[in-house]
Amino acid sequence: MRLRDALDDYKRHRDHPTRFPGERRTTAGLFSGTAGRLVHVSPHGSVRDYGYPLSGRSGIADSRVALRLDDPPADLDWGDGSVRHADGDGAIVRFDAGDQTYRGATALVETTYETPVGGVTRLDATVDTDGGAAHLTRVAFDDPGRAADAGASLLVGCTFAPEGRDARVGQLRHDGAVEVFHDRERDFIAGAEGLDVHGGGLPASPAAVLGEEPHADDAETLGDRREEDHLGGDVVAGVPVVDGAATVATLLTDREETDRAAALSALDDLFAAVDSEASLAALAADSDGAVSVPDGVARRDAAVDDLRVLSLLSAPTGLRIAGPDFDPHYVHSGGYGYTWFRDDAEISGFLLDADGRSDLGLEGWHRRSARAYLDTQLPDGTWPHRVWPRDGALAPGWANARLEASDDVEYQADQTASVAAFLARVLDGLDDDDPLADELAAALEDALDGMVDSLADDGRPVACQNAWEDASGRFAHTAARFLDALSAIAALGPERFERAVEATDRAALLYDAIDDLWVPERGVYAVNELADGSLDGRLDSATFALADAHRTYATIGEIGETRRNRLVEHLDATIDGLYHDPADGAVEGLIRYEGDAWRQRDQGHEKIWTVSTAWGANAAAELSALLADEGDARADEFGARARDLLALVGPDGPLTVPGGYQPEQFFDDGTPDSATPLGWPHAIRLATTALLDERGALDVEADGERVHADD
Known part of the structure; x- marks a missing residue:
């Protein structure tokens, strides 16, 4: 958790009766993990890495996922704050808190949502690849035709903090993937059907961080600092929906253990292996997070x-x-x-x-x-x-x-x-x-x-x-x-x-x-x-x-x-x-x-x-x-x-x-x-x-x- 985020949370919760300001809470949501990567999936669908002590890699500091509708339904309610205008006549719909559970004895997290285009089932799994531990998110629509008619896609905003850094971070844009790096740690995000990268962004400015009011979730606009589109940990991208589903993955690597080509190849192989809900569930069943308990065990x-x-x-x-x-930041505990x-x-x-x-x-x-x-x-x-x-x-x-x-x-x-x-x-x-x-x-x-x-x-x-x-x-x-x-x-x-x-x-x-x-x-x-x-x-x-x-x-x-x-x-x-x-x-x-x-x-x-x-x-x-x-x-x-x-x-x-x-x-x-x-x-x-x-x-x-x- 970056200091910027902690200070923002402090401003939001400093007077809360039961929340300690400046923390990144996990009292709601579920974890998926394997091989030292520990990923928290909130009921709203945001993802964050907690595995640094286990793997030495910081990974995702924050993420946001929304539903983008290029041709939204005529009866879409714009007034509750969860829907925003996108380019043209489109809409961006934030996910409400969904119902979460694990699939069987695995660490596959299943979250279900109701959206303006019907029910959505989201699966999150952390799995081993030849390039390291990857986290997969697969979103599938109950009514693919309805989603297609609305021009549905996913909009993903992800903030990486390689080696815990929120500055002096760089990006490389590859075909269908983005690489974020500082020194040794290299973090990748990719889509099964490619990524429509909208850009990066600047972290909140010192003025916003030190201001009285919480700053916005989104990164600040670049303005005339266009070169910094590639000099930060923020990645905003669209993920296409194909046959009623969209899949996005992140991969955390060390450049001295996995070179760039091998990491990108590992993501390609992963997407090829996970082309359905069943194949993702099977992969999750083989991960370290899955356990085996005999049927006769009490409770x-x-x-x-x-x-x-x-x-x-x-x-x-x-x-x-x-x-x-x-x-x-050890404000309210010793870690x-x-x-x-x-x-x-x-x-x-x-x-x-x-x-x-x-x-x-x-x-x-x-x-x-x-x-x-x-x-x-x-x-x-x-x-x-x-x-x-x-x-x-x-x-x-x-x-x-x-x-x-x-x-x-x-x-x-x-x-x-x-x-x-x-x-x-x-x-x-x-x-x-x-x-x-x-x-x-x-x-x-x-x-x-x-x-x-x-x-x-x-x-x-x-x-x-x-x-x-x-x-x-x-x-x-x-x-x-x-x-x-x-x-x-x-x-x-x-x-x-x-x-x-x-x-x-x-x-x-x-x-x-x-x-x-x-x-x-x-x-x-x-x-x-x-x-x-x-x-x-x-x-x-x-x-x-x-x-x-x-x-x-x-x-x-x-x-x-x-x-x-x-x-x-x-x-x-x-x-x-x-x-x-x-x-x-x-x-x-x-x-x-x-x-x-x-x-x-x-x-x-x-x-x-x-x-x-x-x-x-x-x-x-x-x-x-x-x-x-x-x-x-x-x-x-x-x-x-x-x-x-x-x-x-x-x-x-x-x-x-x-x-x-x-x-x-x-x-x-x-x-x-x-x-x-x-x-x-x-x-x-x-x-x-x-x-x-x-x-x-x-x-x-x-x-x-x-x-x-x-x-």
């Missing part, structure tokens, strides 16, 4: 949504962005287009767990993630704050004490523990002669050293940053993640990992030390031990990590009755205390933590978070399983709690938006906010569904009789 539609989101957010390396980077080893490893772990229970066929995903973590481990055995997912290089961050002459406070130790836990579980599932096994064992040796270096004499981690990255201290969440990792390593046994006994001893000491965080007056574990030794007894959804950590510990040690009772008290109080049901009933779910003031705008109350709600469901399911294994009758109670919370983030729940996405947050009036889709809650939902289904607790009738999800 298969939700599983398809979850895996599709996680696939779209993944780079070819296997590393994932947290979510689409909606706040590129989302990076890989954090916390949620990425948590996602990997949830996928591994779900795959083991539901046989999803994700072995390639697990190995790819393990390889990415091996390649990004630091010499001291830890992992840095965040990296670029496209190559694992260190990304800008604020918690890299391990790379600086600093102390552990500016380090997020839980991230290393989350990666180590995943690697231990992957190693546990490998054959001894698998070449990856020795590499994983060596990485775990170093990771154990890194974790031990972050443990205090009492067995708990030293002060560091928390999971939400907004405080420092000795957190229950960090302790839980260390307990999980140490227990997972210990469970390997000495035959798979020489230091398993050491890990067992460390886990046992940490298990005992967790009691130091108990706050009896609230019946919860403290979220944090402060520097003065006092306990912060606020409720925090990050403490849900205690549930699955104890279940892992139960594989190597005993969970005593007192600890079980405290876990029950803690989850009861935390779920009840964080639960928020606004008065208007638009949404309900769990807030992140007590006193959370982030991104409230004018609301004045903590917002509901999907990751907190899904995490609560998972914690309840994990505790239910732990209690059931101990013959504790309270297991059914927590199974019911898990189902109730899972329903809130389910496909029909209030915390899921059209297209099956989980946004990070919601305002009380039901407005979704922040990164959309966010990968973490999708992975939690998938794993929680699989856990409940395996234990026969996913669907329970009113009389308490358990039934399988597919019954």
Whole structure:
């Protein structure tokens, strides 16, 4: 998003009650993607690239699509602002917000519109070509004859920002295509039946950008600066309609990887291969964005949504962005287009767990993630704050004490523990002669050293940053993640990992030390031990990590009755205390933590978070399983709690938006906010569904009789 666009959005939304000015929101619309290209298609049909963190290419900064009618119907309504005069007696009709959905288990986006010449079906797919990842838009008219009588064509306005530039950009006009470039990045737009290029245009002038009023969507006129028709990122062109359909494509390339002739040839080959709706759908089914989920999987539609989101957010390396980077200038957030080893490893772990229970066929995903973590481990055995997912290089961050002459406070130790836990579980599932096994064992040796270096004499981690990255201290969440990792390593046994006994001893000491965080007056574990030794007894959804950590510990040690009772008290109080049901009933779910003031705008109350709600469901399911294994009758109670919370983030729940996405947050009036889709809650939902289904607790009738999800 160019600064010009951000400032324009600021002027449009600076007083909005739920929109943060200057952002490029994805809370409406759907994504298509493959091979590191991530393309957002809005309900109005505009397209924008969000794949820079995944591919290193910026691509489309903005686009507009309209219907051009050279011979408009006589009854066309010109008065609602959606229709403008074109040259002569023609008309340009903007598309209203259409109905959007995915085609099956693919990332093919289908949008339907009503227009003055009848219904229109638009298909958007991002596919691999020999020249790179291309995005195709195919618009087909339900009544081709009526469209032809009206002289229908498409008018496409596209603003490219190669390497993020909105100036010092050049254009080359080819036969049926336009190339926009700065240095290495070359972006192409082409039509299946050619392009009628109307010209380029200048970006908004400084006077317009700095003025009080928003500036127009369209580029400014050239005037006597005609040479700048070729010196900008704006391309305006007509796309012919042939046999009732029009197809346009964009292709992002690197000049050092794909030369000009090869890129243009790749577009020609693509158009030749995609000459119908069926051929486009078939191509989309073979792209990275398509997923395969067996028919017998519980709540298969939700599983398809979850895996599709996680696939779209993944780079070819296997590393994932947290979510689409909606706040590129970091005005209201720290950015989302990076890989954090916390949620990425948590996602990997949830996928591994779900795959083991539901046989999803994700072995390639697990190995790819393990390889990415091996390649990004630091010499001291830890992992840095965040990296670029496209190559694992260190990304800008604020918690890299391990790379600086600093102390552990500016380090997020839980991230290393989350990666180590995943690697231990992957190693546990490998054959001894698998070449990856020795590499994983060596990485775990170093990771154990890194974790031990972050443990205090009492067995708990030293002060560091928390999971939400907004405080420092000795957190229950960090302790839980260390307990999980140490227990997972210990469970390997000495035959798979020489230091398993050491890990067992460390886990046992940490298990005992967790009691130091108990706050009896609230019946919860403290979220944090402060520097003065006092306990912060606020409720925090990050403490849900205690549930699955104890279940892992139960594989190597005993969970005593007192600890079980405290876990029950803690989850009861935390779920009840964080639960928020606004008065208007638009949404309900769990807030992140007590006193959370982030991104409230004018609301004045903590917002509901999907990751907190899904995490609560998972914690309840994990505790239910732990209690059931101990013959504790309270297991059914927590199974019911898990189902109730899972329903809130389910496909029909209030915390899921059209297209099956989980946004990070919601305002009380039901407005979704922040990164959309966010990968973490999708992975939690998938794993929680699989856990409940395996234990026969996913669907329970009113009389308490358990039934399988597919019954």
